Amino acid sequence: MAKHAKSLLSRWSSRVFLVEVDEKPLYFRLQERHGGERAPRVFGRLREADRCYSVLVCSGDRIKGAKFYPELRNKLARDLPPGCDLTTMGSFLPRVRDSFIRGYFLKSSVEYSPHIERLLRDLGRREPLLVCSYTAADGGGQLWTQRLWSPSQDETPSDYFVVSSDEPECHPSALSMINNDVFHSFEEARDVFRKCGGIIPEAASVLEMLPGSLEVCQKPKFPVIVIEGLDATGKTTLTESLRDSLGATLLRSPPECLSPWRALFDQEPPLIRRAFYALGNYITAQQIAQEGMKTPVIVDRFWHSTAAYAIATATSGPVSSLPQGGSEVYGWPSDLLQPSLVLLLTLDAEERKRRLKDRGLEKTDEEQQLDRNQLFRLRVEEAYRRISGPPCVTVDASPSADKVLQETLLLIRSNCHL
Ligand SMILES: Nc1ncnc2c1ncn2[C@@H]1O[C@H](COP(=O)(O)OP(=O)(O)OP(=O)(O)O)[C@@H](O)[C@H]1O
Ligand SMILES: Nc1nc2c(ncn2[C@H]2C[C@H](O)[C@@H](COP(=O)(O)OP(=O)(O)O)O2)c(=O)[nH]1
Numbered sequence: 135m136a137k138h139a140k141s142l143l144s145r146w147s148s149r150v151f152l153v154e155v156d157e158k159p160l161y162f163r164l165q166e167r168h169g170g171e172r173a174p175r176v177f178g179r180l181r182e183a184d185r186c187y188s189v190l191v192c193s194g195d196r197i198k199g200a201k202f203y204p205e206l207r208n209k210l211a212r213d214l215p216p217g218c219d220l221t222t223m224g225s226f227l228p229r230v231r232d233s234f235i236r237g238y239f240l241k242s243s244v245e246y247s248p249h250i251e252r253l254l255r256d257l258g259r260r261e262p263l264l265v266c267s268y269t270a271a272d273g274g275g276q277l278w279t280q281r282l283w284s285p286s287q288d289e290t291p292s293d294y295f296v297v298s299s300d301e302p303e304c305h306p307s308a309l310s311m312i313n314n315d316v317f318h319s320f321e322e323a324r325d326v327f328r329k330c331g332g333i334i335p336e337a338a339s340v341l342e343m344l345p346g347s348l349e350v351c352q353k354p355k356f357p358v359i360v361i362e363g364l365d366a367t368g369k370t371t372l373t374e375s376l377r378d379s380l381g382a383t384l385l386r387s388p389p390e391c392l393s394p395w396r397a398l399f400d401q402e403p404p405l406i407r408r409a410f411y412a413l414g415n416y417i418t419a420q421q422i423a424q425e426g427m428k429t430p431v432i433v434d435r436f437w438h439s440t441a442a443y444a445i446a447t448a449t450s451g452p453v454s455s456l457p458q459g460g461s462e463v464y465g466w467p468s469d470l471l472q473p474s475l476v477l478l479l480t481l482d483a484e485e486r487k488r489r490l491k492d493r494g495l496e497k498t499d500e501e502q503q504l505d506r507n508q509l510f511r512l513r514v515e516e517a518y519r520r521i522s523g524p525p526c527v528t529v530d531a532s533p534s535a536d537k538v539l540q541e542t543l544l545l546i547r548s549n550c551h552l
């Protein structure tokens with residue numbers, strides 16, 4: 135069994151678990167049982183026949199684990215017997231960075247079925263899984279562990295209670311966001327792509343587009359203005375008008391040179407997808423530094439989009455589950471060029487939907503998620519606002535395109551002395 139999983143087993147009982155129940159986080163941990171004390175109720179609505187499993191991906195290889203996590207869900211969703219309920223779960227060591235590991239919580243309302251254990255063993259042969267199976271006790275919603283096991287290791291009989299645990303100050307995924315979801319360094323993002331080579335051949339093509347090393351960008355002579363906002367808020371329309379009005383150079387992130395691979399990496403798990411967008415920002419930064427010596431530069435999306443979508447995706451539930459304002463995760467990468475001004479186009483949801491529809495282009499999966507999941511959209515919008523470095527200046531994008539342009543030109547002239 136991977137050394138990592140063995141060490142994890144030994145720390146199993148000091149871990150806290152997080153299961154999303156009806157979009158609300160439920161935190162619990164395992165407490166050694168002594169004597170015949172009764173397990174306290176943690177999960178409501180469990181019957182005596184219910185059997186639950188915590189299935190955690192504890193791969194020692196970050197890339198393989200990231201790739202395996204979505205595959206595991208697809209396999210479980212496909213192969214589990216009817217009557218099984220699958221939700222996301224995580225486990226972490228309180229206040230220990232990078233201790234958050236992801237997994238799934240299975241609730242099987244069928245009588246005990248060896249089929250599930252066989253399925254987990256087969257899956258566990260591909261990547262070390264840590265499985266803790268629970269049995270609901272006397273139907274009252276009490277749970278205790280039956281066995282802790284990793285398919286590649288004998289079962290470890292155990293006798294733990296499942297007891298509620300306090301909600302931590304911030305969502306535990308925040309403990310692992312930096313350089314897993316939000317990349318704060320070129321080297322960290324490039325390292326992910328270097329390690330992807332064996333699994334995703336196109337990673338090599340992206341690496342070839344990167345600068346050998348980050349040349350120290352000279353501060354551009356001319357102002358650099360980034361336009362941010364959700365899809366269909368009018369960024370493309372406004373940036374093209376600003377380019378014409380200011381005689382500026384128009385750039386976008388990810389840069390054109392990465393467009394052949396964007397759709398492919400949009401399908402990859404967050405660790406790889408976010409590294410892709412982070413690397414795109416570094417290439418765009420090099421272009422900004424060059425063009426900014428000759429003309430003002432307008433950029434269509436940059437770091438704020440990368441960080442806001444990554445943070446909003448890595449958390450779940452209400453805005454309150456975002457890392458607190460001022461957290462390190464909102465910081466600007468020290469090796470990434472900072473623009474002179476960042477304008478965030480804001481628009482009410484109905485008008486944005488109308489523009490999306492009028493535009494007719496198919497929606498990105500993130501856009502579909504924005505539509506479907508208002509909570510996700512609210513997390514993206516709030517994450518935009520919390521990002522430090524140059525903070526966003528919001529611009530109401532609901533007036534006509536020309537009015538938005540005039541308003542924006544006023545802001546640029548007053549902030550950038552153009
Ligand atoms: N101020 C405006 N008033 C009314 N319609 C607008 C305005 N700005 C843009 N539009 C229209 O809204 C649609 C979306 O605009 P645009 O493509 O510029 O948004 P976007 O933010 O660049 O979207 P995406 O990020 O998805 O590319 C287009 O059909 C555009 O013509
Ligand atoms: N540009 C950019 N887009 C990102 C990033 N992270 C996530 N996204 C999402 C935002 C949108 O839903 C989707 C499309 O972004 P976009 O740049 O507006 O695409 P485009 O339609 O203008 O080509 O990608 C990111 O880091 N940069």
